[in-house]
Amino acid sequence: MIKASxxxxxxxxxxxxxEITLEVPRGQxxxxxxxxxxxxxxxxxxxxxxxxxxxxxxxxxxxxxxxxGKALAALRADVGMVFQSFNLFAHKTIVENVMLAPVKVRKxxxxxxxxxxxxxxxxxxxxxxxDKYPAQLSGGQxxxxxxARALAMRPKVMLFDEPTSxxxxxxxxxxxxVMTGLAKDGMTMLVVTHEMGFARRxxxxxxxxxxxxxxxxxxxxxxxxxxxxxxxxDFLGKIL
Ligand code: ATP
Ligand code: MG
Numbered sequence: 001m002i003k004a005s006x007x008x009x010x011x012x013x014x015x016x017x018x019e020i021t022l023e024v025p026r027g028q029x030x031x032x033x034x035x036x037x038x039x040x041x042x043x044x045x046x047x048x049x050x051x052x053x054x055x056x057x058x059x060x061x062x063x064x065x066x067x068x069g070k071a072l073a074a075l076r077a078d079v080g081m082v083f084q085s086f087n088l089f090a091h092k093t094i095v096e097n098v099m100l101a102p103v104k105v106r107k108x109x110x111x112x113x114x115x116x117x118x119x120x121x122x123x124x125x126x127x128x129x130x131d132k133y134p135a136q137l138s139g140g141q142x143x144x145x146x147x148a149r150a151l152a153m154r155p156k157v158m159l160f161d162e163p164t165s166x167x168x169x170x171x172x173x174x175x176x177x178v179m180t181g182l183a184k185d186g187m188t189m190l191v192v193t194h195e196m197g198f199a200r201r202x203x204x205x206x207x208x209x210x211x212x213x214x215x216x217x218x219x220x221x222x223x224x225x226x227x228x229x230x231x232x233x234d235f236l237g238k239i240l
């Protein structure tokens with residue numbers, strides 16, 4: 001579903017993605033771990049073409065990432081992304097936030113978009129907040145809206161970049177629960193997170209990055225119990 005081959009990315013002299021080769025089959029949940037600055041966010045952004053790459057190829061569902069125009073818009077619609085900050089539209093209600101992209105980008109009729117939006121809000125457990133504004137919701141609720149909004153485009157892949165890092169501790173689990181539900185429903189997911197419990201329970205696979213490279217690519221079981229590289233051992237020693 002996601003296929004990256006020999007991807008390289010530089011910021012000036014800084015080589016932030018080094019020969020990244022990665023294949024994520026349909027329905028697989030991949031958790032990306034690694035120290036700060038290892039290139040995790042850049043990888044997500046490259047997959048979504050928010051960040052151009054210097055060499056290599058990235059394809060989503062067999063379609064090589066096009067550089068611009070309508071093809072790029074279509075590709076972005078296929079790849080849902082959820083960031084640390086929720087970035088909801090403050091002056092639109094919750095349900096309007098979820099309806100917006102389907103109406104604007106997919107030209108979905110209002111009534112249909114609203115119906116789908118309500119179903120998605122139901123799924124993330126906040127249908128009863130549909131007519132409120134983002135500022136009236138907790139961080140955890142806003143992040144669940146952000147997930148519903150991404151799902152509204154019916155993406156083939158969901159990318160999560162530290163979706164719970166900005167949340168108060170008591171709100172982390174409700175967001176992880178929504179993500180776990182998505183994983184169980186068969187969504188293809190790439191998740192950058194520091195939530196090791198989620199990685200252990202929900203991931204089919206763990207990718208450990210350091211200095212722009214994929215250093216380990218294995219099962220959660222193996223990664224957490226028998227990491228091979230010194231860098232992974234060091235990382236686990238610091239966080240566990
Ligand atoms: P964190 O865990 O802190 O989020 P990360 O693994 O997501 O880190 P990236 O954000 O992908 O790391 O950054 C990788 C490297 O690229 C870092 O050294 C960072 O400083 C650098 N970098 C990221 N974005 C830019 C940019 N727009 N311009 C220049 N350098 C950048
Ligand atoms: Mg990051």
